Amino acid sequence: QQQVKQSPQSLIVQKGGISIINCAYENTAFDYFPWYQQFPGKGPALLIAIRPDVSEKKEGRFTISFNKSAKQFSLHIMDSQPGDSATYFCAASSRKTSYDKVIFGPGTSLSVIP
């Protein structure tokens, strides 16, 4: 119940295309869903996050779509660029736990080719 599933494991997209990464969770207590971006040799950094009271959040070329009933959320990267090549982690957490532990998905390695 604490697991966050993520797919695909790796993704290759042409420059200018749309990258889509999907995640699913089981614990309905989760109420915060961030996406982290990690470049080689760096630690992950927060990219965008959403709470379950909204179905979509957009920041520039990055959009999170959230489906509460299906317990799924996804990251869409529009007009993908080679600079977007990185590993992306979805995550989920709950303020209802004693210390708000964050559960991370296994990650998606995105390569955007020119």
Place this chain on the structure above:
Amino acid sequence: DVKVTQSSRYLVKRTGEKVFLECVQDMDHENMFWYRQDPGLGLRLIYFSYDVKMKEKGDIPEGYSVSREKKERFSLILESASTNQTSMYLCASRDLAVSYEQYFGPGTRLTVT
């Protein structure tokens, strides 16, 4: 900008050695975390500290211990390193009063031979 630094980028140790990984954050964050990152497994929480001298076990605490004597510093200790502890170790900090965002250090790549 929040800065989280880790004492080493790369570390090679022998089986049975005691290993110390240090993490320092400069933003007075109360919460600090240690994760290990392995391909296909994502980030798994080893230990969490919500304040000085306070700690909570994460998902995989076996073989590890932690120390938080000062607010800015969180140490991960491998009491007797084993080859299955070869991994990337990431430290993070957070100020829940401001946001849920975790700020990560660059990681320490530990190899145990």
